[in-house]
Amino acid sequence: MRKRLQLLLAICWLLVLPLSPAVWGEGTRLLVVTSTQGIGPLSRKQIKQIYLESSTGYPVKPINLAAGAKIRSIFNARIIGLTESRIQAYWAQRRFTGRSSPPMEFESIEALMQFLETNSGYLAYLPDSVSLPETLEVVYSFDY
């Protein structure tokens, strides 16, 4: 039993070794936008709560890009603070309890933009390379 404990401790130690710094690619800026005017600036924590919880009291619903999109990975890491697989597992649990469903997903930034332009009451994230229509308001942004 003592040997087994030592083996487990050794494995623990290996697992604690630092992760190599992630490479995000070329630096640019991520914008979090709402399709409802007058929400005002939101904090990172507020945005995270809107994406994970259903009872936030904010009049906006979150929407997502499909898994695998680079900008989604950046959003997950910087705003949600969880890995993609952990977020997927979180929603797998919530979905089968009737508590809430994951945010609606779009295959491309173009499809997401098109939806936002015609539907108010949503929160989304976009790269700063897109040209924002007047109906969208930036509530948070950061460089990556």
Next chain:
Amino acid sequence: MCVLPFLYGPPAFAELGGDVSGFARLVGGLHDESDVSYQGYEDSWRFDQDTLLGLQGRLDISDKFSATALLVGRTDSDLDSGIEWLYASYRPNDSFNIKLGQMQTPFYSLSDSLDVGYSYPWVIAPSEVYNEFVFNKFQGIDVRYSHTTEDYSAHIEAYYGEFDDDITVNGSSVGTEVEDLTGIIAELRIENLSFRASYHTGDIFLDLPELNRFADLLANSGFPRSAATLTTEAVADFYQFSTDYDSLSYFLKGEWIKIANDTDYFAEIQSYYLTYGRYYDKWTFLITYGNRRDTLPRPVSGEIPLGFAPQLQQLALGYQQLFASRVEDDIDSYGLGVRWDFRSDMALKAEYKWLESEHRRSATLYSSDSRSFDGDAKFFSVALEWVF
């Protein structure tokens, strides 16, 4: 309600304001001991113990009312296939959710998703805590209140109902009725740290005719104290606490439970596990320590006089044997696991687990021939998880 998804098919169902989703898992395992059963697994590969398919249909009747049905098909013949949950829910606002019908009994932090293997990191959720005899559904009402601020989200949940079905005890089915089943759950999440504490209680009636017959015999022979210890009715209390922390590179998870009862026959169970996991992109490596300690009440001694009549001798012996036939756990387990999220909706998992029991006969490692078994076993399991 459960047939609706099939009649309409997912696209038409969606137009009605509905949603169909599902999960499937293929789980296989084996251990290295003959004549020993661990979670239904033996010393050759078995894939029929935890393999299952679940389909959930939800129909939004209005903004506030919805109906949910969950169908689960299992390959384990000891467990029921069919409608697992069937309930109506009412959400008067974002904070309240009231459910009425048949739903999951929220004993554990993972109660609502124990069948959804994709939602947790192990192949088989730690057996010390997520015990097979703890029933996972009930009929009744459940009220949940949520409050979210920028800094935290908190939930309070309470339920009341009953349960009437078979449970699995040491590999066999036992008819069980639970009345006045009630519980309260508090959850708190602050950033990536979360806590859950809960208390549950109920009046349990177990259908164990042999025990009842022997208790009647003792009572009729004038030994009421001994007879009373063999009651199959109990008030059971379930205490639970769990916590987990998740970051981009690692997670920690632990859960503790205690199951107490007011009988002088059935064991009090206390168990917990701790898991540490490390993420490397699509890979998760984890180590788990599990522990379960049972406390068995002692039989009444001295009530049945010995040395007077052979019938009394027999009765006393029979009484002692009933107590001696109980199994008790004093077990430690060490697990090493890996999970590979090779697609966003699928994962492969493998786990190697050492089990060390102080007793040759235990509930966790149930052995029909305890003479050849030293109490230790190694268990290997694999799983393919899918959500859709």
